[in-house]
Structure formats: C-alpha cells, structure tokens
Amino acid sequence: MAEKGCVKCGSTKAGMKEVTMNGPGVSKMFDTESNDFIVVSCENCGYSEFYDRNVSEDYNVFDLFFGK
Numbered sequence: 001m002a003e004k005g006c007v008k009c010g011s012t013k014a015g016m017k018e019v020t021m022n023g024p025g026v027s028k029m030f031d032t033e034s035n036d037f038i039v040v041s042c043e044n045c046g047y048s049e050f051y052d053r054n055v056s057e058d059y060n061v062f063d064l065f066f067g068k
Contacts (some may be wrong), residue, residue, distance in 0.1 A: 004067045011044035040065040
C-alpha cells in the first residue's frame with residue numbers, strides 16, 4: 001500500500017498540539033467544563049483536523065490524519 005499524505009496537498013509532514021476549549025453557555029462563563037482535543041496540522045499547507053483526546057488515546061492520530 002502506498003504511503004498516504006495530507007488530503008489537501010499530499011505532504012507527509014505534520015505536527016501535533018493539544019488544545020482545550022470551553023463549552024457553550026454557563027459552563028463557558030464559569031469555566032467549569034472543558035473539552036480536550038489533539039490537533040494535527042499539515043506542515044506544508046496548514047490543513048488541520050481535531051481529534052477528541054479521550055477517544056484518540058487508543059489510536060495513533062498521525063495514522064488517522066494520513067488515512068493509514
């Protein structure tokens with residue numbers, strides 16, 4: 001199977017960051033609920049995908065991003 005790359009530009013170079021976002025409404029106002037994500041971004045074109053951190057712990061997010 002050929003190696004797959006970014007769905008937008010085909011590059012095989014990507015970076016990863018962890019981000020936290022607040023939920024809507026009252027939880028945002030009182031900062032009581034947060035959502036944790038892993039963001040994988042293509043280093044060539046900047047295309048990014050968000051993965052729920054709790055779900056993606058069982059997967060290699062780079063494999064998900066590149067469609068392997």
